[in-house]
Amino acid sequence: MNELKLKILDLLKEDARLSPSVIATMLGADESEVSQAIAEMESDHVIVKYATVINWSKVDDEKVTALIEVECSPERGRGFESIAERIYLYPEVKSVYLMSGAYDLLVEIEGKNLKEVASFVSNKLATIESVISTKTFFILKKYKQDGIIFEDFEDDHRLPVSP
Amino acid sequence: MIKDEELTKTRTKRNGMKDYLSAGARAIPPSGIRRFFDLVSASKDGSIISLGVGEPDFVTPWRYRDAAVYSLEKGKTQYTSNAGMPELREAIGEYLHHQFRLDYDPASEILVTVGSSEAIDLAIRALIEPGDEMLVPEPCYISYNPITTLGGGVPVGVETYAEDGFKLKAENLKAAITPRSKLLILCYPSNPTGAIMTYEDWLPIAKVVEEHDLIVISDEIYAELTYSGKHVSFASLPGMRDRTIVVNGFSKAFAMTGWRLGYACGHPDLIGAMLKIHQYTVMCAPIMSQVAALEALKNGMEDMYRMVESYNQRRRLVVSGFREIGLDCHEPHGAFYAFPSIRSTGLSANEFAERLLKEAKVAAVPGHVFGKGGEGFIRCSYATSVAQLTEALERIGDFLNKL
Numbered sequence: 001m002n003e004l005k006l007k008i009l010d011l012l013k014e015d016a017r018l019s020p021s022v023i024a025t026m027l028g029a030d031e032s033e034v035s036q037a038i039a040e041m042e043s044d045h046v047i048v049k050y051a052t053v054i055n056w057s058k059v060d061d062e063k064v065t066a067l068i069e070v071e072c073s074p075e076r077g078r079g080f081e082s083i084a085e086r087i088y089l090y091p092e093v094k095s096v097y098l099m100s101g102a103y104d105l106l107v108e109i110e111g112k113n114l115k116e117v118a119s120f121v122s123n124k125l126a127t128i129e130s131v132i133s134t135k136t137f138f139i140l141k142k143y144k145q146d147g148i149i150f151e152d153f154e155d156d157h158r159l160p161v162s163p
Numbered sequence: 164m165i166k167d168e169e170l171t172k173t174r175t176k177r178n179g180m181k182d183y184l185s186a187g188a189r190a191i192p193p194s195g196i197r198r199f200f201d202l203v204s205a206s207k208d209g210s211i212i213s214l215g216v217g218e219p220d221f222v223t224p225w226r227y228r229d230a231a232v233y234s235l236e237k238g239k240t241q242y243t244s245n246a247g248m249p250e251l252r253e254a255i256g257e258y259l260h261h262q263f264r265l266d267y268d269p270a271s272e273i274l275v276t277v278g279s280s281e282a283i284d285l286a287i288r289a290l291i292e293p294g295d296e297m298l299v300p301e302p303c304y305i306s307y308n309p310i311t312t313l314g315g316g317v318p319v320g321v322e323t324y325a326e327d328g329f330k331l332k333a334e335n336l337k338a339a340i341t342p343r344s345k346l347l348i349l350c351y352p353s354n355p356t357g358a359i360m361t362y363e364d365w366l367p368i369a370k371v372v373e374e375h376d377l378i379v380i381s382d383e384i385y386a387e388l389t390y391s392g393k394h395v396s397f398a399s400l401p402g403m404r405d406r407t408i409v410v411n412g413f414s415k416a417f418a419m420t421g422w423r424l425g426y427a428c429g430h431p432d433l434i435g436a437m438l439k440i441h442q443y444t445v446m447c448a449p450i451m452s453q454v455a456a457l458e459a460l461k462n463g464m465e466d467m468y469r470m471v472e473s474y475n476q477r478r479r480l481v482v483s484g485f486r487e488i489g490l491d492c493h494e495p496h497g498a499f500y501a502f503p504s505i506r507s508t509g510l511s512a513n514e515f516a517e518r519l520l521k522e523a524k525v526a527a528v529p530g531h532v533f534g535k536g537g538e539g540f541i542r543c544s545y546a547t548s549v550a551q552l553t554e555a556l557e558r559i560g561d562f563l564n565k566l
Contacts (some may be wrong), residue, residue: 011476015549022549025483026476161200161215161526163305163354 016050069135070105165534169291191309195532213526219418224466230458245277245442277413279425279455285437291316297346301534318536329358333367352385357495361514387416422452445565481545488560506539523562
């Protein structure tokens with residue numbers, strides 16, 4: 001990928017609301033070039049979505065998140081693809097990763113409460129034919145997600161004017 | 164000869180504590196920045212956006228902090244050798260060689276100091292004698308003149324101009340030289356103007372320095388924050404190495420202002436004299452700061468480059484922003500300050516800054532506090548978030564429209 005696109009991505013991942021004209025100024029590039037690069041990355045699904053990072057623990061709405069280690073037997077010719085697909089199509093599944101090591105898939109599940117997650121695991125996940133075993137770990141607190149720290153920091157300790 | 168008796172008499176004549184102060188302490192004026200700081204602090208208005216901050220908006224990268232924390236846990240709480248930890252001096256030597264093609268012997272030519280401020284103080288104290296003149300290109304950082312005055316020296320301002328991008332010109336330097344001229348202090352990239360000097364810009368200056376047998380103190384604290392090409396150290400010019408004391412530090416590029424860690428490099432005779440003063444006054448720089456700095460040089464260059472890139476992006480944003488709202492702004496190629504002209508408003512820098520603070524809730528430092536040639540300009544630090552900068556520019560634009 002060219003350097004301009006990488007630099008644009010660097011800025012957008014920090015602030016998706018930056019306009020092409022501001023990005024162009026910050027990078028010393030042409031606005032039309034920046035717009036075109038963004039359009040290309042959108043159509044290539046390099047940029048998948050402009051979403052908001054939310055600290056749900058600050059929202060009254062209760063949520064429970066669990067990470068589930070799934071051991072499964074791959075299918076001939078398709079490996080883990082179709083099993084992964086069967087899992088990730090459920091809306092309560094937030095992420096699915098193919099892993100190296102002791103298990104095969106790492107699945108992140110979100111539910112309203114413990115019971116809901118547990119029932120998803122036992123009714124939906126564990127019953128998939130090629131799934132051999134599951135281990136469920138509930139997340140107690142999120143400190144950092146996707147490079148963003150959730151703790152509250154005082155923003156600026158600096159003196160307002162200094163030499 | 165004054166007899167003891169007479170001396171006692173004159174002493175009793177003193178009628179206020181101020182009369183006990185040394186001539187030097189009395190001669191130096193209070194800092195103009197301090198006055199503005201008081202003004203901003205007094206207003207206690209949370210909605211003020213400050214472009215007056217002369218330090219990075221990044222917290223020291225965790226990697227460096229962690230190294231210092233770890234060393235404290237290990238009980239590294241002692242003095243170090245006066246000149247600084249040998250490993251740190253070695254690392255500084257390698258760093259200067261790699262970044263700026265400077266070669267100094269860590270054993271005799273590098274001195275670790277309490278911030279680059281101490282290095283400047285030491286250099287001036289080691290070199291100045293009563294009546295000596297120190298040439299000071301202005302506008303400049305606010306501490307050079309008072310320290311010179313304290314040592315009995317005479318600061319002689321050399322004006323630089325917006326039309327030249329605030330670069331130092333040989334003819335202006337020459338015009339300020341007298342038989343008493345001894346020192347020249349340089350600060351490029353410049354606080355407050357953001358000006359830099361290229362190799363070609365330096366050549367005629369080096370010639371003047373040679374001709375007039377000057378010693379140069381080169382404050383290169385913003386060296387890494389150079390956005391067009393690579394920083395050229397004055398000491399790297401032919402024949403200038405032994406005439407130059409290079410001053411640098413970790414505050415700006417490595418976001419380590421509060422750690423107070425800098426260093427000076429130069430001819431062993433000069434560094435040796437500075438070391439003498441240093442060992443009598445501060446002994447050594449704090450060990451935890453030295454440990455953090457060593458980590459910064461050994462494993463923290465990527466963190467530094469990331470911050471420099473971020474300043475550069477905000478620099479472009481601010482400069483184009485000022486131009487859009489109708490303020491002349493020369494291209495600042497270094498440091499993290501823009502220095503736009505406010506002459507078109509007809510206001511003095513001080514009036515402009517005070518009204519901007521009151522009416523638009525934006526703090527910027529009026530240029531006149533930085534000496535000759537600063538009147539008619541304001542210093543705006545862009546070491547603050549993109550959101551704050553955008554908001555500040557909008558407010559300044561509205562303020563200009565209402566003038």
